[in-house]
Amino acid sequence: MDSLIQDVGALRPIIHRTSGQTHGPITRLASPGDLGKVLKPFVFVDLFDNGGREFRGFGLHPHSGIATLTYMAEGSTRYEDTNGARGLLAAGGVEWMRAGHGVWHGGGAGEPGRARGFQLWLALPPHLELGPSVSLYQASDDVPVAGPARVLLGSHDGARSAIESPAEINYLAVRLAAGERWRYTPPAGHEVLWIAVGNGVVRTPERVGRGELAIFAPGEAAVEFVAEADTEFMLGSAAPHPHDLVLGYYSVHTSAEALAQGERRIREIRAELARQGRL
Helix, strand or coil, rough: HHHHHHCCCCCHHHHHHHHCEEEEEEEEEEECCCCCCHCCCCECCCCEEEECCCCCCCEEEECCCCEEEEEEEEEEEEEEECCCCEEECCCCEEEEEECCCCCEEEEECCCCCCCCCEEEEEECCCHCCCCCCCCEEEEEHHHEEEEEEEEEEEECCEEEEECCCCCCCCEECCCCCCCEEECCCCCCCCCCCEEEEEEEEEEEEEECCCCCCCEECCCCCEEEEEEEEEEEEEEECCCCCCCCCCCCCEEEEEHHHHHHHHHHHHHHHHHHHHHHCCC
């Protein structure tokens, strides 16, 4: 193990790292008002882990102007949305929600036991931020695999996600056994690169452990990883989002005008949910 770690190439240094803020089962590693401005189009990253304890879920809540991607690393959660979908998302599965002009969705307790995973928000470009809302739910077997990486969004090493990416974005769930080495070479133009560790420890050559998010220096250089223990981490790379972030409570848009339209649509959906007795 030591010899493997010593010759990990320091090709792209880490410029920022954080353990975020933890409230109950949720650790918020990045949000639109802080690191989201550095990581955009990735503007929000949550690690959730109920530790096997009862977890009631998130309840119906709105979004506009963004896409969300929830990945279950372990356990399960129930989902529903105002596009009419409802079901159980099990380990290895993906919930994709392109909110566009406005949508409500929620997640409740799944099967008893530990539930662990990540939720990601992506800022949408102007031509999509007020477009139709789109939801897609993938079981574990529907997610393509390239070596140790599950390709949740974008493409890597010949594997491509069935989800239509809103921009030049890769989002991977990576599992490495202790001592295993893996090298990620970003596509051209992917100057944004980060990892968030869900379990274990990985060296890059800096040591990044469970519950940490690490941001790499801008550029297109490859990064090598060696697992110090059995390790799971999320990796995001992308072309930079060239637009401002205009923030609402559940919304991120590129202009105040677009935010106002998105929030108006959210209020309309809320009124309909209230009429149906769902709120």
